[in-house]
Amino acid sequence: MTAAAHGSPTADLLAAFAADLPPDRVLTDPAVMASYAHDEAEWAEHGAPAVVVRPQSTAEVAAVVTACARLGVPVVTRGAGTGLSGGANAVEDCVVLSTERMREIVEINSAERLAVVQPGVVNDELRAAVAEHGLWYPPDPASAPWSTIGGNVATNAGGLCCVKYGVTRDYVLALEVVTASGEVVRVGRRTAKGVAGYDVVGLMVGSEGTLGVVTEVTVRLRPLRTTAPRTVVGFFDTLAAAGDAVSRVTARGLQPAAFELIDRVCLQAVNAWKHAGLPEDAAALLLAQTDLPEPAALAEAEAILEEFDAAGARDAVLSTDPVEAEALFDARRLAYPALEQRGEAMLTEDVCLPRGLLAEMLTRIERIAAEHDVVIATVAHAGDGNLHPLMLTPHGDEAAKARTRAAFDAIIDAALDLGGTVTGEHGVGLLKRDGMRRELGPGVLAMQRAIKAALDPQDILNPGKVLG
Amino acid sequence: MTAAAHGSPTADLLAAFAADLPPDRVLTDPAVMASYAHDEAEWAEHGAPAVVVRPQSTAEVAAVVTACARLGVPVVTRGAGTGLSGGANAVEDCVVLSTERMREIVEINSAERLAVVQPGVVNDELRAAVAEHGLWYPPDPASAPWSTIGGNVATNAGGLCCVKYGVTRDYVLALEVVTASGEVVRVGRRTAKGVAGYDVVGLMVGSEGTLGVVTEVTVRLRPLRTTAPRTVVGFFDTLAAAGDAVSRVTARGLQPAAFELIDRVCLQAVNAWKHAGLPEDAAALLLAQTDLPEPAALAEAEAILEEFDAAGARDAVLSTDPVEAEALFDARRLAYPALEQRGEAMLTEDVCLPRGLLAEMLTRIERIAAEHDVVIATVAHAGDGNLHPLMLTPHGDEAAKARTRAAFDAIIDAALDLGGTVTGEHGVGLLKRDGMRRELGPGVLAMQRAIKAALDPQDILNPGKVLG
Numbered sequence: 001m002t003a004a005a006h007g008s009p010t011a012d013l014l015a016a017f018a019a020d021l022p023p024d025r026v027l028t029d030p031a032v033m034a035s036y037a038h039d040e041a042e043w044a045e046h047g048a049p050a051v052v053v054r055p056q057s058t059a060e061v062a063a064v065v066t067a068c069a070r071l072g073v074p075v076v077t078r079g080a081g082t083g084l085s086g087g088a089n090a091v092e093d094c095v096v097l098s099t100e101r102m103r104e105i106v107e108i109n110s111a112e113r114l115a116v117v118q119p120g121v122v123n124d125e126l127r128a129a130v131a132e133h134g135l136w137y138p139p140d141p142a143s144a145p146w147s148t149i150g151g152n153v154a155t156n157a158g159g160l161c162c163v164k165y166g167v168t169r170d171y172v173l174a175l176e177v178v179t180a181s182g183e184v185v186r187v188g189r190r191t192a193k194g195v196a197g198y199d200v201v202g203l204m205v206g207s208e209g210t211l212g213v214v215t216e217v218t219v220r221l222r223p224l225r226t227t228a229p230r231t232v233v234g235f236f237d238t239l240a241a242a243g244d245a246v247s248r249v250t251a252r253g254l255q256p257a258a259f260e261l262i263d264r265v266c267l268q269a270v271n272a273w274k275h276a277g278l279p280e281d282a283a284a285l286l287l288a289q290t291d292l293p294e295p296a297a298l299a300e301a302e303a304i305l306e307e308f309d310a311a312g313a314r315d316a317v318l319s320t321d322p323v324e325a326e327a328l329f330d331a332r333r334l335a336y337p338a339l340e341q342r343g344e345a346m347l348t349e350d351v352c353l354p355r356g357l358l359a360e361m362l363t364r365i366e367r368i369a370a371e372h373d374v375v376i377a378t379v380a381h382a383g384d385g386n387l388h389p390l391m392l393t394p395h396g397d398e399a400a401k402a403r404t405r406a407a408f409d410a411i412i413d414a415a416l417d418l419g420g421t422v423t424g425e426h427g428v429g430l431l432k433r434d435g436m437r438r439e440l441g442p443g444v445l446a447m448q449r450a451i452k453a454a455l456d457p458q459d460i461l462n463p464g465k466v467l468g
Numbered sequence: 469m470t471a472a473a474h475g476s477p478t479a480d481l482l483a484a485f486a487a488d489l490p491p492d493r494v495l496t497d498p499a500v501m502a503s504y505a506h507d508e509a510e511w512a513e514h515g516a517p518a519v520v521v522r523p524q525s526t527a528e529v530a531a532v533v534t535a536c537a538r539l540g541v542p543v544v545t546r547g548a549g550t551g552l553s554g555g556a557n558a559v560e561d562c563v564v565l566s567t568e569r570m571r572e573i574v575e576i577n578s579a580e581r582l583a584v585v586q587p588g589v590v591n592d593e594l595r596a597a598v599a600e601h602g603l604w605y606p607p608d609p610a611s612a613p614w615s616t617i618g619g620n621v622a623t624n625a626g627g628l629c630c631v632k633y634g635v636t637r638d639y640v641l642a643l644e645v646v647t648a649s650g651e652v653v654r655v656g657r658r659t660a661k662g663v664a665g666y667d668v669v670g671l672m673v674g675s676e677g678t679l680g681v682v683t684e685v686t687v688r689l690r691p692l693r694t695t696a697p698r699t700v701v702g703f704f705d706t707l708a709a710a711g712d713a714v715s716r717v718t719a720r721g722l723q724p725a726a727f728e729l730i731d732r733v734c735l736q737a738v739n740a741w742k743h744a745g746l747p748e749d750a751a752a753l754l755l756a757q758t759d760l761p762e763p764a765a766l767a768e769a770e771a772i773l774e775e776f777d778a779a780g781a782r783d784a785v786l787s788t789d790p791v792e793a794e795a796l797f798d799a800r801r802l803a804y805p806a807l808e809q810r811g812e813a814m815l816t817e818d819v820c821l822p823r824g825l826l827a828e829m830l831t832r833i834e835r836i837a838a839e840h841d842v843v844i845a846t847v848a849h850a851g852d853g854n855l856h857p858l859m860l861t862p863h864g865d866e867a868a869k870a871r872t873r874a875a876f877d878a879i880i881d882a883a884l885d886l887g888g889t890v891t892g893e894h895g896v897g898l899l900k901r902d903g904m905r906r907e908l909g910p911g912v913l914a915m916q917r918a919i920k921a922a923l924d925p926q927d928i929l930n931p932g933k934v935l936g
Contacts, residue, residue: 110718110719111715111718111719111822111823111824112822112823112824113718134721155663156663156667158661162661163660166638167661169667169670170634170638179911179915183911184911185909185911185912185915186909186912187912187915189820189889190822190887191820191821191822191852191853191854191887191888191889191892192631192820192823192851192852192853192854192892193626193630193635193820193849193852193853193854193889193892193893194820194889194891194892195623195624195674195889195891195892195893195894195895195896196889196890196891196896196900196903196904196907196908197896197904197908197912197913197916197934197935198671198674198675198679198916198919198920198934199624199637199667199670199671199673199674200912200915200916200919202637202667202670202671203666203667203670203671203919205667206663206666206667207666211666223721223722223723224721247579250578250579250581251578251579253602253691253692254691255690255691292761292764293760293761293764293767296760296761296764299761352657352659352660352661352662353659354579354580354658354659355579355580355660356579356580381661383660384659384660384661385659385660385661386659386660386661419658419659420659421657421659421661421662421663421664422664423662423663423664424659424660424661424662424663425661425663426663427663428663428664428665432664435664436664436665439664440664440665441653441654443647443651443652443653444653444654444655444665444668445665447647447653447655447668447922447923448665448666448668450922450923451666451668451671451919451922451923452666453922454915454918454919454921454922455915455918455919466665466666467665
């Protein structure tokens with residue numbers, strides 16, 4: 001335990017927590033707290049928390065927030081800390097509220113096609129649990145093995161299959177929320193439809209812990225998909241050809257359930273790590289999956305293949321074997337870990353463009369990489385126009401770091417110039433605040449600030465994030 | 469023109485409008501204005517507008533709202549006036565802002581699968597226009613031939629196909645909005661995904677003109693469906709059996725693209741009007757449509773038929789002929805006009821229940837009808853658990869009117885008792901304010917009031933509606 005002078009804010013906090021929470025909920029060891037102080041956005045600043053609390057129930061969360069509201073101490077809520085924008089980063093002397101002990105799956109209801117979970121349930125755990133009931137929770141961020149539903153809700157997480165099935169917000173029916181004053185409220189509903197009052201659920205989703213602390217999530221589910229997907233892959237010599245293929249597939253009215261792109265730098269990294277034998281002279285690899293019932297899946301896959309060929313794919317094939325299909329998708333899954341092998345600092349972008357401008361944006365990213373002398377590897381949810389250019393910087397090289405920062409800003413400039421958004425699915429956190437301000441403009445920012453002030457007048461919920 | 473003393477609020481308004489708007493935008497004839505004073509909720513009160521304005525551009529809307537904000541005059545925005553909750557009803561001495569002249573389809577973009585429209589575009593006009601580009605706008609309220617996209621946005625309208633494809637909010641990507649101070653802002657985005665800031669678009673959708681005046685709507689589109697749907701119909705002797713059939717279809721993971729119920733009173737009315745020969749001794753008719761690609765559609769239709777039979781359908785058939793299928797759906801479409809033939813006052817309910825409680829709710833409605841001696845005819849979006857009990861009351865019979873009002877309240881009580889919502893898709897307007905307050909509770913109401921006060925501090929946008 002760190003010493004905290006009696007009467008200091010920290011001492012008052014600890015006294016309040018001692019009264020309301022079992023002792024194992026409270027962490028004060030600085031070394032332990034350090035691991036709770038930031039998410040995976042290496043480039044975002046963070047402070048040191050005064051206390052880390054790990055409540056196990058809604059009542060415990062309410063007690064924490066009530067004490068913080070009374071004492072005027074900021075509350076930074078975090079799930080698994082897999083965020084990439086600094087949204088869960090501690091502010092100095094805050095209380096970090098970790099949902100790691102709130103991992104109960106409260107209900108899985110086949111008749112209503114919904115599940116009720118505590119916020120600390122891991123995405124993949126929920127997916128596995130509902131699959132046993134013949135149900136499917138679609139949102140599948142790359143962090144699904146580790147990230148929590150609460151974190152997914154906080155950032156309105158996307159993933160691969162949102163190109164066809166939508167993002168987290170599309171699956172949140174109801175929330176239990178502890179408000180900024182410590183009150184417990186339930187917003188939303190258990191019914192399929194409902195329009196009673198303003199959409200506070202939608203407002204909470206994606207608000208990154210700045211409007212309330214989510215203590216329970218009711219999610220809508222779909223029937224489990226039972227057919228094996230068909231996969232189409234195509235290597236393209238130019239980014240323009242790959243972009244053309246994406247546009248052609250969209251314009252033809254095809255609806256792949258995943259539609260991904262990885263660029264040359266990623267192909268090279270996967271080869272270097274796994275000796276995968278991927279063609280390193282290709283500009284990009286496109287991967288599409290269809291999950292229609294057969295034989296419609298075959299027809300859709302063949303149509304996608306036709307459009308890949310028409311766009312000038314060098315080598316496009318349709319996989320008929322699920323094992324082979326999974327192997328092809330491995331190039332996508334392995335891209336990030338392969339890049340990590342380089343042992344460099346990583347800064348992940350998350351711009352989202354109108355689909356038709358995918359090739360233009362990829363070309364601009366190549367140019368930005370060259371102009372700033374920065375290695376940029378790009379994976380993209382191509383069907384959504386959502387790009388994740390990943391900038392690699394040798395540790396300790398300050399000049400390279402400055403160039404990377406400039407490239408990051410240049411990518412944001414380019415995305416805004418092309419009518420895109422600065423964040424498609426990772427959230428604003430700290431890294432995208434400036435970009436967001438430019439994207440929204442003063443009128444919309446004023447509305448957002450008014451909403452924040454209305455729901456958190458003391459500004460104690462994750463202060464400084466999103467709106468700054 | 470009505471006389472308005474110089475210096476009166478109305479005179480000041482007219483002077484402001486004369487300066488900013490062409491003269492044909494402004495209506496002041498009381499007889500003409502009367503037709504703009506209310507929507508189709510016969511039972512909801514309304515006042516007399518001071519002025520009706522029909523702006524044709526965003527700039528004109530901004531001029532109207534700016535003048536009203538300056539003079540402290542309420543603005544009630546209306547589309548086609550097909551609402552069923554009184555949400556567009558005039559308050560005394562307000563400005564009614566009709567979007568009827570804002571009917572331009574600004575853009576239809578196949579590459580991005582979106583359309584941009586002014587708010588006065590009629591739902592069916594948009595659907596027809598995008599169909600020519602191979603695209604589909606799914607939300608299909610029964611009012612689609614007359615209701616406007618702006619009105620659909622204001623109420624977050626549903627319809628038949630939202631059981632599979634979602635409601636209006638799921639299709640609104642971006643909005644241009646005139647705020648309560650008369651400022652023009654653009655919220656949302658043109659990209660498939662985006663998480664830059666709070667979801668102000670979702671907040672505006674369903675807010676019934678109380679948070680801003682929508683002047684342009686960007687909607688997401690889907691590829692046009694090209695296969696003929698297959699239709700399954702089943703007559704059931706008891707409401708319990710019909711409810712069981714709905715539960716069975718859901719539990720089996722089937723996903724009909726429409727799944728409707730009409731009750732015995734509706735069957736009798738359609739027979740009385742059209743001599744349709746429907747079995748009047750059946751308690752309910754269920755209609756399901758599947759739109760999967762063949763042969764999956766046939767398999768799904770057969771599975772639905774199996775579940776209808778397993779639930780004890782008296783007479784269930786699968787239609788293989790599109791013309792015959794449409795004829796079967798006519799019983800659904802004709803239910804309301806058939807009931808109108810009775811020439812009585814109509815009060816439409818809109819409760820939405822957990823799907824599994826459909827039969828229980830239908831049984832309670834029957835009981836409420838008997839207890840209050842009121843004729844109640846029910847159609848339901850069965851697959852969503854969304855019921856529209858329609859209460860019929862002879863004009864001029866005050867005792868019957870009192871009984872109907874009591875039955876209306878009893879249905880709301882029952883819906884809340886069963887965990888449902890007081891409005892699935894029609895909106896709160898005036899008729900559901902009390903029910904909404906009971907549904908949400910004081911904590912959530914306080915959040916909603918805080919949001920309203922943040923975005924409309926003068927309370928000039930459709931005051932009294934939704935929150936009261």
